[in-house]
Amino acid sequence: MMHAMKFGINRLVMMLLIVLTMMGCQNDPSWTAGDENQILQIMQEQEDCWNNGDLVCFMQGYWQSDSLQFVGKSGITYGWQPTLERYQQSYPDKATMGKLEFEILSIQRISADAAYVLGKWDLERDSNSVGGHYSLLWRKLDGKWTIVADHSS
Numbered sequence: 001m002m003h004a005m006k007f008g009i010n011r012l013v014m015m016l017l018i019v020l021t022m023m024g025c026q027n028d029p030s031w032t033a034g035d036e037n038q039i040l041q042i043m044q045e046q047e048d049c050w051n052n053g054d055l056v057c058f059m060q061g062y063w064q065s066d067s068l069q070f071v072g073k074s075g076i077t078y079g080w081q082p083t084l085e086r087y088q089q090s091y092p093d094k095a096t097m098g099k100l101e102f103e104i105l106s107i108q109r110i111s112a113d114a115a116y117v118l119g120k121w122d123l124e125r126d127s128n129s130v131g132g133h134y135s136l137l138w139r140k141l142d143g144k145w146t147i148v149a150d151h152s153s
Contacts, residue, residue: 031109038145039115039138043102053094059084063141063148071151098125102134113140121152 042061049057059080062068066079070086077083091097103120110116115138122131137149 031112035145036107039107039117042145047100047102050097050100053097055084055087055091061147063146069149073153095126098123114138
């Protein structure tokens, strides 16, 4: 019971910090249309890579770090390489990968070097089509936007 309450309080504090940060950064002149365009371009490249059956190329949008977080229906995966391996196991061939399409519902800046992207994904396949939603935490690292946390369901 105490562990669940502690987790709930930590989660509430984190959400409050994110909201306050977002409110304080609305007039941040360091965020430009170029930042948003770079995120959109990377997501388009990911879509193209996926549709060409190239998971390594698709993963170039992700932070190449052991600290990358991917949350899916199977739980949390930490790290770039384990995330790639998870994708390779779940999507072993082009037929399984199908045709991916992202729909971006919103891009919200959190700060000059952080953004939150919310959207939908659809995967069209001959055998069956699936889809869901995603939330991505992006960071601008060494001048390049990269996904540091992905929650897809």
